[in-house]
Amino acid sequence: MSTVTATGIHHRSYRGELALRHTRAEYARLALVVLLLVALPYMLNIYWLGIVNTILIAVIGAVGLNILVGFTGQISLGQGGFLAVGAFTSAILHERAGLPVPLSVFAAVLTTATVGAFFGLPALRLKGLYLAIATLASQEIIVFTVKRWSWLTEGQGFLDVSRLEIFGWRIERTMFEVQWYWILLVIAAVAVVAARNLFRTGLGRSFMAVRDQDIAAAAIGVNVTRTKVTAFAVSSGFVGLAGALTAHYTETVTWERFTLDVSVLYLAMIIVGGLGSIAGAVYGAAFLILLPVLISELSEAVEPAFPFLSTQLPAIRNAVFGLVILLFLIFEPRGLARVWQRMKDYVRFWPFRY
Amino acid sequence: MKRLSAIAALSTAALLGLSACGGGAATGGGDTEGPIKIGVIADRSGATADVGTPYNEGMLGYVEWRNAKGGIEGRNIEAMSNDYAYLVPKAEELYKKYIAEGAVAIQGWGTGDSEALRKKVAADELPFMSASYAEVLTDVAESPYNFVVAPTYSDQMRVALDWIAQDSGGQRTQVAVFHHDSPFGTAPVADGQKWLVEKGYDLGYKSFAMPKTPNFVGLLSQARSLGAKYIVIQNVSSPAAQVAKDIKAQNLDMKIVCLNWCSDELFIKTATPAVAEGHIMIQPFAPPTTAKPGHADIEEFLKSKGSSLQDKGLHYVQGWWTMAAMAQGIEKVLKDGDELNGPNIRKALEGLQLDTGGVVGGGTVKFSTDSHRGSTGTGIYQVKGGQLTELTANAAPKE
Numbered sequence: 001m002s003t004v005t006a007t008g009i010h011h012r013s014y015r016g017e018l019a020l021r022h023t024r025a026e027y028a029r030l031a032l033v034v035l036l037l038v039a040l041p042y043m044l045n046i047y048w049l050g051i052v053n054t055i056l057i058a059v060i061g062a063v064g065l066n067i068l069v070g071f072t073g074q075i076s077l078g079q080g081g082f083l084a085v086g087a088f089t090s091a092i093l094h095e096r097a098g099l100p101v102p103l104s105v106f107a108a109v110l111t112t113a114t115v116g117a118f119f120g121l122p123a124l125r126l127k128g129l130y131l132a133i134a135t136l137a138s139q140e141i142i143v144f145t146v147k148r149w150s151w152l153t154e155g156q157g158f159l160d161v162s163r164l165e166i167f168g169w170r171i172e173r174t175m176f177e178v179q180w181y182w183i184l185l186v187i188a189a190v191a192v193v194a195a196r197n198l199f200r201t202g203l204g205r206s207f208m209a210v211r212d213q214d215i216a217a218a219a220i221g222v223n224v225t226r227t228k229v230t231a232f233a234v235s236s237g238f239v240g241l242a243g244a245l246t247a248h249y250t251e252t253v254t255w256e257r258f259t260l261d262v263s264v265l266y267l268a269m270i271i272v273g274g275l276g277s278i279a280g281a282v283y284g285a286a287f288l289i290l291l292p293v294l295i296s297e298l299s300e301a302v303e304p305a306f307p308f309l310s311t312q313l314p315a316i317r318n319a320v321f322g323l324v325i326l327l328f329l330i331f332e333p334r335g336l337a338r339v340w341q342r343m344k345d346y347v348r349f350w351p352f353r354y
Numbered sequence: 355m356k357r358l359s360a361i362a363a364l365s366t367a368a369l370l371g372l373s374a375c376g377g378g379a380a381t382g383g384g385d386t387e388g389p390i391k392i393g394v395i396a397d398r399s400g401a402t403a404d405v406g407t408p409y410n411e412g413m414l415g416y417v418e419w420r421n422a423k424g425g426i427e428g429r430n431i432e433a434m435s436n437d438y439a440y441l442v443p444k445a446e447e448l449y450k451k452y453i454a455e456g457a458v459a460i461q462g463w464g465t466g467d468s469e470a471l472r473k474k475v476a477a478d479e480l481p482f483m484s485a486s487y488a489e490v491l492t493d494v495a496e497s498p499y500n501f502v503v504a505p506t507y508s509d510q511m512r513v514a515l516d517w518i519a520q521d522s523g524g525q526r527t528q529v530a531v532f533h534h535d536s537p538f539g540t541a542p543v544a545d546g547q548k549w550l551v552e553k554g555y556d557l558g559y560k561s562f563a564m565p566k567t568p569n570f571v572g573l574l575s576q577a578r579s580l581g582a583k584y585i586v587i588q589n590v591s592s593p594a595a596q597v598a599k600d601i602k603a604q605n606l607d608m609k610i611v612c613l614n615w616c617s618d619e620l621f622i623k624t625a626t627p628a629v630a631e632g633h634i635m636i637q638p639f640a641p642p643t644t645a646k647p648g649h650a651d652i653e654e655f656l657k658s659k660g661s662s663l664q665d666k667g668l669h670y671v672q673g674w675w676t677m678a679a680m681a682q683g684i685e686k687v688l689k690d691g692d693e694l695n696g697p698n699i700r701k702a703l704e705g706l707q708l709d710t711g712g713v714v715g716g717g718t719v720k721f722s723t724d725s726h727r728g729s730t731g732t733g734i735y736q737v738k739g740g741q742l743t744e745l746t747a748n749a750a751p752k753e
Contacts, residue, residue: 047454051447147535155544156490157537158469163477173477177450252470254537256442293447296436314399314439 004348018200025348037185041178049177051293056184057245058285060191062269063278064238067195069267070276071204072231073211074123078135079266081119081142082236084258086112086243088152091161091253101166101248108244109237115142116236123228139263146255158254161247180249187245191238195278198234207231211276268321272328274335283336291324292317389432390425390684390694392417392677393452394461395484400440402538402590405615405669406463409485410435412652412666412673413461416681419655426681427688433677438463442470453478458694459680462486465538468500475499479696481683481703483676487614487638488541492727499696501703503679503719503728504638504672505750507538507588508545510613512751513732514636515546518584518611519555528558530577532570532597533588535563542588542613553752558582564589570600578606586611595624602629609633617735619667619742627740634745638732639675640713641668641742648675648711668742675710679719679728682708716748 002022003010011017021027041049061083068074090108093099099107119138123131146152153159164171164180171179198204206227209217218224247253265288273284295317299309309316332338394413397406417433425431434452438444445467452460460475462468462484468491475482476499483501484491489508491500505513518529531546533539543561550557560580562573574597577585585601585608587594594616601608610633612621617635640646642653642663652674653663663670686702687694704726708719715731731748 045454047451050450054443054447157540158466160473160496163473176477250446250470251473254442254466254470256466256536314437 020196025344041181046177049181051289053177053180053184053249055286055289056181056188057242057249058266058269058289059188059282060245061239061242061266062273062281062285063191063195064235064242065266066270066273066275066278066281067198067207067238068231068235070270070274070280071199071211072207072228072235073214074120074228074231075128075132076135076232076235077132077260077263077267078119078138078142079239080258080260080262081139082112082116082239083243083246083262084142084146084255085115085236086240087247087253087258088146088159088243089240090244091159091247092152094248095159095161101164105241105244105248109240112240112243113233113237116239117229117233120229120232120236123232124225136260136263139260143255143258143260146258153253158252159247161251161253163251164248184245184249187241191241192278192282195238195281199278203227203230203234208276268325270335271325271333272335274337277335277337279340280335280337283340287336288321291320295320387429389430391432391434391452391455391457392459392461392680393448393455393457394433394435395438395445395448395463395467396435397440397463398437400438401534402440402464402615404592404620405590405618406440406485408667408669409463409673409676412670412675413677414673415652415655415670416674416677419651420681426685429688431681431684433461438467440464440467442467446470446474449474453480458696459483459684459699461677461680464536465541466536469537472497472500479700481680481696481699483680485672485676486538486541488537489545490541492725494724494726497726499700501679501721501726501728503676504614504714505730505732506727507542507613509727509730509751510636510638510732511542511546511586511588512549513734513749514586514611514613514634515549515555515557516553516752517634517636517734517749518586519553519557521609522557522583524556526556526558527584528560528577528580528582529584529586530580530582531559531561531586531588532564532573532577533561534590534593535565538615539563539588546586549751564593568593568596570597571604573597574600574604574606574608577608582608584609584611586613587616588613590615591618591620592624595621595630598625598629598633611636614638617742618669622737622740622742627737630737630740633737635735635737635742636732637668637735637742638715638729639668639672640733640747641735642666642671643741644712644733644744646712648713648717650711671713675713675719678710679703679706679708682706712747715750 002016004023009022040052065076065079068076086108089111090104093104093107094101122134126134206222209222210224210227214224269284269288270281272287274280299313303309328335396410397403398410414433414435417431421430434455436448438448449471459481462482465486465488468484468486479499481499481501483503487502487504487506489506491497492502492506531543533543547559550559585597587597587610594612598610612635614637617637622630642649649663652671656662656666683699683703683706687698692698704721704723706721710717710719715729719728721728730750733744734746734749735742736745
C-alpha cells in the first residue's frame with residue numbers, strides 16, 4: 001500500500017509502487033471521469049458527440065505515436081500513411097474478402113504493425129532529423145501507393161465501407177453516433193490501459209532505456225535493434241487500429257484523409273499533450289481536435305460584431321494552431337500532462353510550494 | 355486494486371446497460387413552420403477557393419433573392435454556410451453540425467467530400483447536391499440521395515473528345531489529360547479512355563497528374579514528346595491559366611480544352627486575354643456574356659446590390675441555379691402539403707423539370723426515379739477577344 005504525506009507518496013510494498021493509481025484522490029478522479037463519460041451521450045447532441053467520437057479515434061492514434069516518439073525517442077512523420085494502411089486493409093478485407101469487422105480490424109492492426117516495422121528499419125541507422133525525413137518518405141510512399149494502385153479502390157479513387165455490422169448486430173441510423181460512442185469509448189479505454197501497462201513491462205522499459213541513451217541501453221543488455229523495430233511495430237499497430245476504426249466510422253476511405261497534414265497534426269497532439277505521457281496523448285488529442293471547432297464556434301458567435309472573421313477564419317485557425325504549439329514549446333515543453341501534474345501538486349502540497 | 359476492479363466492473367456494466375438506449379439521436383429536421391434550413395459546405399479558403407467563393411456567393415444570393423420574394427410558400431430559407439477549406443474531415447464535421455441543427459437538405463462542394471458523404475446522406479435520407487459532377491454520384495442505386503444538376507465530368511470529357519475528334523479532321527492526333535491529383539481530377543479520366551474505344555476515335559490518350567508547383571513546363575514537355583496537340587484540363591482556373599502561359603512561353607502548338615472548373619472568366623483574366631485566345635472551354639453553365647433569359651433575375655438582383663453579373667462571373671450563376679433546383683424540390687413538397695423531409699424532397703426532385711432559361715445545357719434540368727443526372731448537354735465555347743464565345747449551345751455526347 002502507499003501513504004500520502006506532505007512530503008510525497010511513500011510506497012510500502014513493491015505491489016503498491018507498481019499500482020496504476022496510488023491515492024484516494026486518483027480513484028475519486030477516475031470515478032468522476034467514468035461518470036462523465038457515461039453521461040456524455042445524454043448531455044451532447046449528435047454534432048458534439050460526433051466530435052467526441054473523432055477525439056476517441058485520435059486518442060488511439062496519438063497514444064500509438066507517443067509510444068514511438070515520447071517513449072522510444074524515435075521520430076515519425078509517417079502517421080498519416082500508417083493510418084491509411086489500417087483503413088484500407090480493414091475496409092478491403094471486410095468489403096471484398098467478407099471478413100467480419102472484428103477480424104478485419106485485427107488483421108489491419110497486424111498489417112500496419114508489419115508495415116510500420118518495415119519502415120522503421122532505417123531507425124537502426126538513422127536518428128533525429130534524418131529519421132524524420134526517412135519516415136516522411138514512408139508517408140509519401142504509402143499515400144502515393146493508395147493514390148495510384150487502382151486495385152485498392154477498384155479504380156474509383158475511394159472505397160465505400162458498409163455500415164458497421166458485428167455478427168448480425170447493425171448500427172442504427174438514428175443512433176449512429178451514440179452507438180459508435182460506446183464502441184469507440186471501450187476500444188480507446190482498452191488502448192490507453194494497454195499502453196499504460198506496456199511501460200510497466202520489460203519491453204516498455206527497454207523502449208525508455210533506448211530513448212534515454214541507446215549506447216547505455218545496449219551496455220546493460222538491451223537489444224537496441226530489436227527494441228527499435230518493435231517500437232515501430234507496436235506504435236504502428238495502435239495507429240492501424242485508429243485507421244481501421246476511421247474507415248468503419250466514416251464509411252468512406254479516401255487518401256485525402258491521410259495526408260502529411262494529418263501526420264503533423266498527430267505530432268502536434270503529442271507535443272501539446274506531453275511527450276512520454278499516455279495521459280498527455282489523450283489530452284493532446286482532445287485539445288487539438290476541439291481547438292478548431294471551438295474557434296469556429298467562437299467566431300460564429302462574434303461574427304455580427306466582426307464580419308471579417310468569416311472570410312479570415314481558416315487563416316485564424318492555422319495561426320492559432322501554430323501559436324499554440326509555439327507557446328507550449330516555449331512555456332511548457334512537457335505539455336498539458338505536466339500542466340495538470342503541477343496543478344495537482346499545488347493542491348496536494350498547499351500551503352507549501354514544493 | 356480491488357477498488358479499481360470494482361470501478362471497472364461497474365462502468366462496464368453501465369456501458370453495456372446503456373448502449374442499447376441513450377440520447378443524442380438525429381433530429382428529423384423539417385418543422386412545419388419557421389425557416390427551411392439548408393446546410394451549405396463551401397470552399398472559400400481551400401485548394402478550389404478561386405471558383406468555390408463565387409459559387410458559394412451565388413447560392414447565398416439566390417437564397418436572399420428568394421427570401422425577399424417571400425421565400426418558399428411563405429417560409430424563408432436559412433442557408434447555413436460554412437467554409438470547409440476543401441478538407442474531407444471538416445466537411446464531415448459540418449455535415450453532422452447541419453443534421454444537429456435540423457437541415458432538410460445539404461449543398462456540398464467537392465468530389466472527395468461528396469463521395470465521402472454519399473453513404474451518410476443515403477442512410478440519413480438527406481437530399482444532397484454539390485458542385486461535383488462525378489458520374490458515380492448520378493447512380494441511383496449507389497447514391498440514392500445525390501442529385502447532379504449538370505452534365506457529369508465524364509459527359510463533359512466525352513463532349514471534349516467528340517469535339518477534338520472532329521476538330522482534328524479524322525487525322526490521328528494525341529490528347530494529353532492534365533488533371534488535379536484528387537478524386538475530382540481523376541473522375542472523368544477512365545471514362546474518357548473508354549469513350550475513345552467505344553466511338554473508335556483514332557486518338558492517342560494519356561493522363562498526367564498535375565503537380566502542386568505552379569510550373570507545368572516539365573509536364574508539357576512530356577506531353578510534347580508524345581506529340582500531344584490537345585490538352586484536356588480537369589482542374590480549376592488558376593493552374594489551367596498557368597498551363598496556358600507555359601504553352602505560350604514555350605511556343606508550343608497545343609490547344610487547351612478545359613472542362614467545367616477551368617472554363618471561366620478567371621482563366622482568361624489570370625492567363626491574360628492574349629494568352630487565353632483560341633483555347634476551348636466545355637462549360638455546362640452559360641456564361642454571362644451569352645445573355646440567356648436565365649441570367650435576368652440574377653443580373654437584376656446583383657444590380658440592386660451595386661454589383662453585376664459581369665463582376666461575379668459564371669460560377670455565381672452555377673451556385674444560383676443549383677440552389678434554385680433544390681428550392682424547386684422543396685417548393686413542390688410544400689405545395690403538395692406533404693411533410694418537409696428528405697424522402698419527400700427526393701420524391702419531388704425525381705419529378706423535377708426545372709427551366710433554367712437556357713443556362714444549363716439545353717435549358718432544362720430533369721431528374722427521374724431512374725436517373726439523377728440532371729442534364730447531358732453542355733456549351734462549347736472558345737476564347738475570342740478575351741471573351742467566351744459560344745461554338746455550340748447544347749452539345750451532348752454523340753449517340
